[in-house]
Every structure is written in structure tokens, then in C-alpha cells.
Amino acid sequence: MTMPTTAALARTVRGDGPGLLLAHGAGGSVEANYGPIMEGLAARHTVVGVDYPGSGASPAAQGRLEVDELVDQLIAAADDQGLDTFAVSGFSLGGPIAIRLAARYPKRVTALVLSATFAHADTRTELAASLWQHLYEAGEHTALAAYLNLMVLSEPALNALTPAQVHTAAEQFAPQLPVGTPGQVDLVRRIDVRGDLTHVTAPTLAIITTADPLISPALQRELAAALPTAETAEIPTGHLPFTERPELWLKLITDFLGRTARS
Known part of the structure; x- marks a missing residue:
């Protein structure tokens, strides 16, 4: 469909x-x-x-x-x-x-x-996207927000934050994750x-x-x-x-x- x-x-x-x-x-x-x-x-x-x-x-x-x-x-x-x-x-x-x-x-x-x-998507990208999709669909939105910080920020940008700041940012970002996330990430995995x-x-x-x-x-x-x-x-x-x-x-x-x- x-x-x-x-x-x-x-x-x-x-x-x-x-x-x-x-x-x-x-x-x-x-x-x-x-x-x-x-x-x-x-x-x-x-x-x-x-x-x-x-x-x-x-x-x-x-x-x-x-x-x-x-x-x-x-x-x-x-x-x-x-x-x-x-x-x-x-x-x-x-x-x-x-x-x-x-x-x-x-x-x-x-x-x-x-x-x-x-x-x-190569194997590495597909694996990253599959975890992204799974965490959203499992309702683990705060864990997903933390995972996305790990996967989207450069090492210097991430290390400029304290672990407490990262945790707080994840809690704040989790409710803002779009409802279309799983479908869009599924397309990342399939598109060629x-x-x-x-x-x-x-x-x-x-x-x-x-x-x-x-x-x-x-x-x-x-x-x-x-x-x-x-x-x-x-x-x-x-x-x-x-x-x-x-x-x-x-x-x-x-x-x-x-x-x-x-x-």
C-alpha cells in the first residue's frame, strides 16, 4: 500500500x-x-x-x-x-x-x-536506521533521543556537553519526535x-x-x-x-x- x-x-x-x-x-x-x-x-x-x-x-x-x-x-x-x-x-x-x-x-x-x-543505505546506515525505527516503535523515545545525539553530533560537539546535559536534552527532545519518524526511517532503509x-x-x-x-x-x-x-x-x-x-x-x-x- x-x-x-x-x-x-x-x-x-x-x-x-x-x-x-x-x-x-x-x-x-x-x-x-x-x-x-x-x-x-x-x-x-x-x-x-x-x-x-x-x-x-x-x-x-x-x-x-x-x-x-x-x-x-x-x-x-x-x-x-x-x-x-x-x-x-x-x-x-x-x-x-x-x-x-x-x-x-x-x-x-x-x-x-x-x-x-x-x-x-549501506550496512552501517541500515543498522543505525533499524535501531532508530525500533526504539521509536517500542516507545523508547527518551532512549531514542539519546541515541540520536550519539548518531548525529560530531565528537567535539557531543563532548562539549556534559552527560547530564545530554540526558536533559534527550528528555526535552523525546516528546518532539515526529509521529512520522518510523515511516520516514523505514524509507531510509529501503530507498535506492x-x-x-x-x-x-x-x-x-x-x-x-x-x-x-x-x-x-x-x-x-x-x-x-x-x-x-x-x-x-x-x-x-x-x-x-x-x-x-x-x-x-x-x-x-x-x-x-x-x-x-x-x-
């Missing part, structure tokens, strides 16, 4: 200028993942994002999430804003969704930015867009999070190497550049989009 295309998903629309679609990560939302840099993105672009089922104000899915359904939602949001062409930024799970979109709509995608992402990579024609920037415990830099570089149009940049951060290095993340994205727009 797949998610019906008629599901009404919450949208974020900000700014003015060339189109920029945002695809967020599993267990996140447009605001959670792009909020810290939204003002900078919207200063130069019409930014359009869609919260996946069970994130933000979007209702939970009635069945399994499928990548093409999420692509359809992003395209519908772009169409409603009158955007014939647009760049696409994908973070984490949003990366393979952005890749599928760029492969399906090569004439509409002007540029692609991929951050902390992958074309398929390696067959789409040769169909991506847009100039692409792969931003490698070099201290990422969740999506290893090696897996990120494997994706970049398989994309004929990709160049790479590095951020010394864990899985969450918007938390650890938001200014640098914004600069890499906007500089690349500005350069591709002029070329």
Missing part, C-alpha cells in the same frame, strides 16, 4: 526570486532542518518545502512512504507557486528524493545541492536511487559532512563520485550542519546556486 497522492501535506513558502525546493531529512521537517538558514535562502530565492507525512503539520501516512509520491508532492508545490524551473536542495533522506526528482524532471532542475546524504544517478544532468554540489557518525563520509563520497555532474565541498561537522555550522552551510549553498545561475 502506498501513500495516496491526494494526501494534503504542509508546505513552507518563503522569499522571492528563482525557485528552490527543499527536501528534508527523516525525523525532521522543513523548519527543523532548514529553519536556521531559511532567512538566508529566502533572501535570494522563492523557497518551497513540503513536510513529509507525520512531520510538521502534515498528517501521518496511511501506508508506506514511497520516493515517487514525495517527489510528486514537491512538484505539485512548485507548480502551485508557478515555478517552471528550480534548484533542489536535499538533506539526508532528502538527498535521494532530490536525486529522483532531478532524474525525472531534468529540464526543470537548474541545480542540485546534496548534503549529508546517500544514494542507498543508484539507477537514477546517470540521468541527473543538473550541476550538482555534494556537501560532505566529514565528522558524520550517521551517514559516513565514505558513503557520501561514493554518491558524489557516481554523479557525472557533481563537485564536492566539505564541512567539518556531524550529521546536522544546520546545528553545528549553519553559516558555512548557507554560504556553500548560496555561493553554488549563485555561480550556477550565472553560468
Whole structure:
């Protein structure tokens, strides 16, 4: 059973200028993942994002999430804003969704930015995601929040906190975990867009999070190497550049989009 295309998903629309679609990560939302840099993105672009089922104000899915359904939602949001062409930024799970979109709509995608992402889950990522999904479904939400601190923060960022601070943060974050978490993480485990990579024609920037415990830099570089149009940049951060290095993340994205727009 797949998610019906008629599901009404919450949208974020900000700014003015060339189109920029945002695809967020599993267990996140447009605001959670792009909020810290939204003002900078919207200063130069019409930014359009869609919260996946069970994130933000979007209702939970009635069945399994499928990548093409999420692509359809992003395209519908772009169409409603009158955007014939647009760049696409994908973070984490949003990366393979952005890749599928760029492969399906090569004439509409002007540029692609991929951050902390992958074309398929390797064994290490699948194991991390399976524990993530299990802890949520078992109702162990505080333990999951603590586990996510371990899996998303760089070693320096995590060690800058005391164990007591980490415990308190986990207790505070646990009630905020999106209800769509298990379905989104299940998609992380299943998604595979390696067959789409040769169909991506847009100039692409792969931003490698070099201290990422969740999506290893090696897996990120494997994706970049398989994309004929990709160049790479590095951020010394864990899985969450918007938390650890938001200014640098914004600069890499906007500089690349500005350069591709002029070329």
C-alpha cells in the first residue's frame, strides 16, 4: 500500500526570486532542518518545502512512504507557486528524493545541492536506521533521543556537553519526535536511487559532512563520485550542519546556486 497522492501535506513558502525546493531529512521537517538558514535562502530565492507525512503539520501516512509520491508532492508545490524551473536542495533522506526528482524532471532542475546524504543505505546506515525505527516503535523515545545525539553530533560537539546535559536534552527532545519518524526511517532503509544517478544532468554540489557518525563520509563520497555532474565541498561537522555550522552551510549553498545561475 502506498501513500495516496491526494494526501494534503504542509508546505513552507518563503522569499522571492528563482525557485528552490527543499527536501528534508527523516525525523525532521522543513523548519527543523532548514529553519536556521531559511532567512538566508529566502533572501535570494522563492523557497518551497513540503513536510513529509507525520512531520510538521502534515498528517501521518496511511501506508508506506514511497520516493515517487514525495517527489510528486514537491512538484505539485512548485507548480502551485508557478515555478517552471528550480534548484533542489536535499538533506539526508532528502538527498535521494532530490536525486529522483532531478532524474525525472531534468529540464526543470537548474541545480542540485546534496548534503549529508546517500544514494542507498549501506550496512552501517541500515543498522543505525533499524535501531532508530525500533526504539521509536517500542516507545523508547527518551532512549531514542539519546541515541540520536550519539548518531548525529560530531565528537567535539557531543563532548562539549556534559552527560547530564545530554540526558536533559534527550528528555526535552523525546516528546518532539515526529509521529512520522518510523515511516520516514523505514524509507531510509529501503530507498535506492543508484539507477537514477546517470540521468541527473543538473550541476550538482555534494556537501560532505566529514565528522558524520550517521551517514559516513565514505558513503557520501561514493554518491558524489557516481554523479557525472557533481563537485564536492566539505564541512567539518556531524550529521546536522544546520546545528553545528549553519553559516558555512548557507554560504556553500548560496555561493553554488549563485555561480550556477550565472553560468
